[in-house]
Amino acid sequence: MRRRHRRLTAQADLDITAFLNLMIVLVPVLLLGMVFTQIRMIELNFPGMEAGQAPASENFRLVVTVIPGGLEVADSERGLIEVLPVKDGGQDYQGLSALLQQIKARMPEKTDVTLEVGPDVDYQTLVTVMDTVRSYPAVVAASVVEAELFPDVSLMDAGEDRTLAQSASAADGGGV
Secondary structure (H helix, E strand, C coil), X not given: CCCCCCCCCCCCCCCCXXXXXXXXXXXHHHHHHHHHXXXXXXXXXXXXXXXXXXXXXXXXXXXXXXXXXXXXXXXCCCEEEEEEXXXXXXXXXXXXXXXXXXXXXXXXXXXXXXXXXXXXXXXXXXXXXXXXXXXXXXXXXXXXXXXXXXXXXXXXXXXXXXCCCCCCCHHHCCCC
């Protein structure tokens, strides 16, 4: 006896509702995430000279020392220019900017500065000091623009036992 088998004629439905729901949620989330992940880069130079290169003695080398006790602005060959101790629990960024604007007015062609950073200085303080030495807000033709100070920033380490120097005074020949 022969058996008859019926063939199934039903078609399987492809249910992609869950996949479409995932795409509807995932695509906007990924697109929104792209806007919030912008990275800002600051170009740095590290101090040092090429082999056989001798430094010119008449060059003014501006050095800003950043330590938890405050900021020091100095010429590497002539000595201390100004000491800016910590004010109200934070670094004196406005005083640093004003001092650097005075130095820039005297030497407009100077574009480099060396930041000497202590080991206990936090990252946000370092970035804020870098932004402060690179530019300052200035009003030009009724709009605020970023005026250039010293955009070529070099980094170097300050000693672990580095403390804030005594304030320079006009009687000592210090100051701007």
